[in-house]
Amino acid sequence: MTRVDDLADADDQPPLMMLRDPAHRVDRRTVGYWRCLVVLGAAALAAAAGGLAVVLVTAGAPSGLVVGVTTAVGVAVLVGTVPAAVALPRWWYRVHRWEVTPTAIYVRRGWLRTVWAVVPAARLQSVDTVADPIAHRFGVAHVVVRTAGGRRFVIRGVGTDTALRISDGLVDIAWADGAGDGS
């Protein structure tokens, strides 16, 4: 059943179309927010390693070995954090893009695997603006969109004002023209 017999038809079709990237980058301040998250994550890792070391030593593990391993982990975290905090947020900043039109939401995201996702506005069921305390300090928020079937899509790292504007706009679109009937 698998055939490549459509090559003839391909000539009749309009020139090859590709997805362009979404129009907007994330907010500049998001880079600082991500950097903060990376540093906090590294700190949490280091703290966990230290705590584990204390527990192991009190439980009677050979302290020389434990101290050695902990130091190694600590050094690795320290050495790794600085380049990660510099490079990762920039990388994410380059990858993440978004665009909202009257009929759809278009997001590019990803880390190693880049994802271009389009969600039709007609299928939205809820629109939330979310900012954790750290994001709030940086003046950054995420727009969380839910569709039927409990699927979630997130526009990450837009300015707080922009997030509100986006979600207001989406609410208008999704519910104005008798859409939002769910399904």
Added chain:
Amino acid sequence: MTPTPDAAIPDDGTWRRPARGAVGLATVLAAGVVAGSGLPVAIALTREFGLTTALTWVLPVAVVVITLGPVAGEVYRRSFRFRITDELVETRFDLVLRSRRTLRRERIRTVDVTANPVLRVLGLAELTAGTGQGDGDTDRVRLVPLNRIDADELRRALLPRAAAPDDPVTGLDAPGAADAESEEAGELICALDWRWGRYAPLSAAAVVVGAAGLVAVVRVADWLGVEWAMAGRVVAMLGPDGLLVAIPAFLLVCVLFGMLGAVVVFAEQWKGYRLVRHREAEVLRVTRGALTTRSVSVDERRLNGITLLEPLGGRRFGATRVDAVAAGIRETERDKATGFRTLLPAAPRPVADRVAAEVLRTTLAPTSSVVLQAHPRAARTKRVWRAAAATALWVAVAGAVGLGFGVTAGAVAAVGTLVVAPVGWAMAGDAYRSLGNGSDARFVVARSGVWSRRTTALRRDDLLCWQLSRSPLQRRAGLVTASMIAPGGVCTVRDVAPDRGVQLLAEASQGVLHQFLEPAPPDR
């Protein structure tokens, strides 16, 4: 146990409790726990300390557990309440902690009624209703135990525009009674053909059953105190020549047992199978099961599409299974092989095509009418490299083992490599040949898979996200993955040329995607 209707009128909004049978059920379960764990302990203690000591330890505990059973049942019955109003299904559990769950009635997509042998003997059943809105467990309520009549009544009430309320109430899951009901309320799409059982020995179930049998033998031997030393003595007694016969013979017995067991499992799962469309309710219903009876109802308007599965073993003989793609169907805890999604067990391909077409209300199943395009050669190259990497890993591990354990192990490893490399090569080729994608005016179709070749067809109108993704490896190979997401499932086209991926998404999006398209750069 007489089926007293505790909830004769199901949706008048008053609070109800689980059936009185909960007490009996808890007693039986407690007795089961005693038999299952008490007996081995008693046997073990008898070996060590003699029968009297064993009994003085085990008996009191057993008595306490069995006495606590009915008490726990009654406590549960008093703590758990549910009610069904015009708009809501509410459950509350108030015991130390209070928890409540509320589902919007109109959001309920699937209702299934199951009864394992214990529940059946007691005239009880379990009902699960799901909305498919949340992820995980929060989107469904589970009512257990209910009297079988009430469960049936609730099932009908909970799905939209259920069958007329003046239906004579029938004993639900007895297959004979189901006949009478479905004939008047619905249209039979498919019923069991015992000849399908011939695919069972080739299914993955055979392997599982064979392995389970092996484990069971070892465990019983362990209980009865057969020492491992004895196994060693048997090996010594047989000698190398004897072993050469004994091991294949033993494996053969395992395989035969697994095949036989798979047929038995098939019979248990699918006896009395019927797939029915209810005329008024737009509900698809599967009833099946010999010992544990299952009844799965899917709101037809929530059916996003179907998946055809061709398991590796039976593919050559045309064995094809049909699964529903719909939001709210619960994943099965244990039997992944034949879950609640399954609309048709592995059956001949024409039967599967017919069922798929009827379920989707099309004249031809999209899985056979849509012509699938092959994927670019780069997709094959990628799979061959993957197989090569797996083989290299095997060689490395086997080589290390060989170095560690001497010449014999090394020889085994070398022979193993001779097997692994061609098998990997064959699987890579098979994986590539499985790949296919296509679409027509109503459906998008994707096919992939080695162990089980899956062909998924989703209704375009139900899609709520069109997605393109590219990993670093795909970037180098000039491939992308296109996913089309519906509430109940995803149609994933792996490793396709970027222009074809975009074309599929654009067609599926019915124009919405066009605003994000631009002519491809001419360098391709």
